[in-house]
Amino acid sequence: MRNPLGRIWRSAVFVSCGMLLFGGVSYAQQDTEPGHSIGNVSTEGDLIVMELADGALGKPNLFDLSGRTLRFRPEGPRYRVEIVPLRWDSDYGPQLTGAQANLQNFAFPFSGKVWNSFLVGTTGSIRFGISEKDIGPDPYGHRDGGIVLDRFDQLSEVAGKLTDKAPAIGVFLKPRMSGPHYLKELSDRVIITWDLTEPFGGLLDFTWFKTINRFQAVLHRDGSLEMSYKELTAKDGIVGIYPVPSSEEKPAAVHFSSLSHKDGPFEVVYESFHYLAVPRPQDLSCTIIKALGDRFDFLAYYSDFRTDSQEASPVSDGPIGGNVTGIGNPRHEQTHQVLESRCTQGRFQLGLAQPVWVGSNEAQEVPAEGAPVGNSHDITFYTRLLAEGSPDGKPFPYSYAVGHLGHEVGHRWSAYVSAKINGETISLGQWPHWAPGLQTRVAFPYSLPTEASTMGGGVWQDNLNGSYTQLRDFFFVPATGYSYLDLYLMGLISAAEVPDFFVLQNLTRVGKDVNGNAIFKAERTKVTIQDVIAAEGPRLPDVDHSQRKFNTGIVIVAERGRRPSHELTEQANGIRQQWIQYWETTTGHRASMTASPR
Template sequence: MLVTVVGVVGFLQASGVCAQEREEQGKLIGKVSVVGNLILMELDEGALGKENLFDLGGHSLRFTPTRQGYRVENLPLEWDADFGQKITEPHVALHNFSFPFSGKNWDAFTVGVTGSIRFGEPENPPSSGMGPGPAPRDPGGVSIGRFDALSEAAGNLVNTVPAICVFFKPRMSGDRYVKELADRVVVTWDVTEPYGNIQDFTWTRTINRFQAVLHKDGAIDMSYDQLAAKDAIIGVYPVISAEAEKPLSTLSAAKHASSAGAHLDVQKLKLSVVGGVLLKVTFETAGPVLPAGDAGVAGIAYRVSFCSHAPAPESAGAAAHADAVWTIRGFAPRNRGNGTATRYVAFGEGVSRAVQTSGNTISMGGILPPPLRGAKQIYVSADASAAGLEEPVAQISAKAVALGGTRNPEVDLSSLKPQDGAFKVVYEAFHYYALPSPRDMSCTVVKGLGDKFDFLAYYSDFRVDNQEAGTPSNGPLGAVGGAVTGIGAKQHGLESYCTPGRFQWGFVQPVYAGSNQMQERSPADAPVGTDHDITFYQKQLAEISADGKMPPYMYAMSQIAHEMGHRWAAFVSAKVGEVTIPLGPVHWARGLQARVAFPYRRPTEASIMGGGVWQDNFDGTYTQLDDDYYVPATGWSYLDLYLMGLISSAEVPDFFILRNLVPANKDANGHPIFKADRTKLTIQDVIAAEGPRLPGVDKSQREFNTGIAIMVQHGDKPNAELIERAEGIRKQWMDYFAITTGHRASMTANPR
């Protein structure tokens, strides 16, 4: 998986009192030293905030409705052991009464297996993200984006759809039960966290039993019998009426855009409070705002900065000096910038991803960011920027805004009492440590040890706020010997990663030592999973190994090889005649013929970056001999090796891409067969679209160095398990790279 520059713009990272957008300069977040062949990073105190782990086991919560909202009480466990009927579909119809919630009486609702109840359909269902790994949207209940941190997602759910989060944790699976009585309906979950996969934290099922009781009078009980999981969102989310919007302040622009266009000529910034909970920000421009789908949307941005204190005159309005920043950014997915794909997305701490446009206005809204909660007055500034320009084309300088009539809906549920007041919306996010900034991590390493690493991989003895054990990746695409061109991605932002030019790519967050992918092998008693789980290949891989065992750290090799492979792939297109065909845009398309040149373990492998190995049956059908998933670990395709600068264009055999795939059958060995439209491709078609890969094969970099960093919290020492597993991955990574490049390049992992 990959996090592109567009994908991380606007997210916030704590920085003492204030915050920075992740596109800004990285900073030091700890101190580094060398332990054996590993980099040890001891984080500064509070660098990743604090954990807030689930603390309601053996308790019940009661939400009692009043005219002003819900009063909340923490009670001893009340548990109905008679679960009722097991349901296999999310839809539940009520027959004995209608449940009053969010200003309506409901005769039906949906129950998500991931621990929530939804009333009605969501207007703006969040994207599930992209990349390998499971991220299906729960057909019942609520859902969030694949990479959304629970600490932020809890606030982003406000005003999206009427919902109750009983113990909402993405990727859970298991059973749901419903029992309707005359005056209440009981919903019970008996579910497990995901297990066995490369993205999981356990090899076996876990027990998670919790229950919700919806009473005829609108009261809600949530009870927690047994919970292995420690992170989730719990709360009550009625939709707040737009009629409850009250204006706070209107700020006028100090500088107007000229040639950038009337849609960026910000005239006013209007702030209002919706229902005493949401802060709404509206930009009013001189001309109509470009609608989503317009090609001109890509790259433009509207940004508002908040600070709890008056900024210095010379930096007034600068986002770098703000406590929080909300950004609306327009973008088009890579290789799909055809106008119809463009859209707006809002980023920032507490802000909802949804963006509204109407005539000359564009708006976003969310929960007041944590650094500003409790403040009676804040300072607000705003700007707008055009695509490709660093300086804003329109600005509103910082002005004081009095906050009134707002109440923070995020609470400590375990300590609430009815006398604490009524809440229109109320929730708590239970989560692990905050996600670090990849720029902060690279700056900490490079400033401490020097610019001697092409790649950086991080491992830790603590978990971060991500539902998956793996990590995305990004980097400035540095290089030894000059920037690489002809691969569909350009070098950028070296200084923000604190590299003079060498550092190329790295993990976005640390991988937890207790996760499946940091373990040498699966336990002997681990259940056999699907063909996307390493246990499925236990017998096959053991039979072809010299020692009769599964090769070590197979999951870890899948992760590090795939992520570091994003340094070169998969961003290119092919130009066939006058038609440009994207081969990605981030991972090779499923139908791309991407046979591995130097297999890692199995005789037939598809690229670690996606694609497949396809057999042409010469009757309009094609058999998939290996799929596009990166488990078990595989090697690099000929196209990958060309983009890496390790083989010449003449060494890349002709290949093809299959489109409009339609399942047809399976062969005698269980391989799926598809009908498809076949387009022949050559490496010259790629060169026609992207230009030649430079430096060429005769001058390309052949010696690489990876920094394997282990991370601990302030004052902690790395435990033996973390050191042993990181060292095992380090050794295996060097072997993997030599094998899969055909020994045409070498990888060291030397911190000195």
């Protein structure tokens, strides 16, 4: 039977944890432009301190319109913009159950047409001239209905390019927000109100608790419109109007709070509220390696400032160096250019693509007191269970941090291989993670007695009747270890030590067991490590000659003229210590990890 997963796609890319998190992944060609130093480097104990050069990441522009109303008055195809005291209608009207809004009393003139229907996006935008079915899901699998941004878009860069999604209005466009939105139509205007929260509690999130974000748009019969901001916790988002341009005039990037009536009129006008720019990963690695030498296998960065990203947990940059074959290595092109761009002779193998903010969930030792219990992909779901299973009655600290770091470092070797079975080569993954139906029981568990690989797959119980119970799914929360296949690819166990495993295809959910575990019907294909070797060749260097000692540089990044905060130093040290313990445990003490700048 032909494998429906298909052959692995390969190229040098940014490795992403997105598939494990959301069932999909965004690929981006690895940037081979040369890296350069963006700051000064020193050491503080076992930590590396990077003080950014002045302006290295630009300047933030944080939201400053809370408690005010923006008014747009048409002058032909253009608009005058002014700020007035807050105008707010507390009667929201009925909640919209979808994105479609149909007007009964009037049509709204915008972008050279009049509209009696439009779409209201959950994440704070309005779109005209398109139906819900024409808008695909966002990168997280949600159908927003409004303007959809790519996963790694920086708000500062994408805000001026939204005319290709026009005609549209960005009332407060910020990806990943959720909550109800309401619509009330009167004889001369329609009022749309959003009551949203930023994502909370998860690995990718910046907060443990719901946040308040209430804003409103009023579309008037005469074509004027107002955007009102009653209370916003979020400080980054896109505000602007995007009619289809009638000329080649560029969209006007403005600071709304400083506009006067003399400014304009504008056709396409917007402001992007954002944090500091996301650094290039090659600039981060070059800054460290040029200062301290090519002595790091991995680099992880933590900062006391946020960057222009909607995710708190960054993807990784790699694989970079390390000469290993037989692992389905995706880095088969431009090897020399990649090494040079990262300022390494080959020692440096992978790093986080950007810093983790100290205030994010990932950087916390344990969840905040009183944090609501989330679902089975949130660490709060396991707090009691993890405490009961530990010797001192406390869960291991920094589970999000070391789980994420273990996953990204694992991408140095996994999950790229195929297997050749009965003459046919089949994929074992949905690149670059193991397929959900792959049996990937962890050899040396870290958090729980039974774990699936941090690189994907699952733990499957064969019910001997054509059905399989999913005992653990493919999500690395709480922090999980490595499967036998992972450890072989890492060069830490021999082929003979890898037990036979299997992959389930055509998974169809049919119910749950008494413990709430999902049960699937599936087709099972047995896989051996020799099947993998037949497809990829033997792992070289082999287990007797592979690298066993690794060093991670733990870097704390501060803005120009600012010393790292005590909080940042303490948390980075805590992550450093727990990372060493995690590595030793999950590799069965067959490899060692240091985290030293020396």
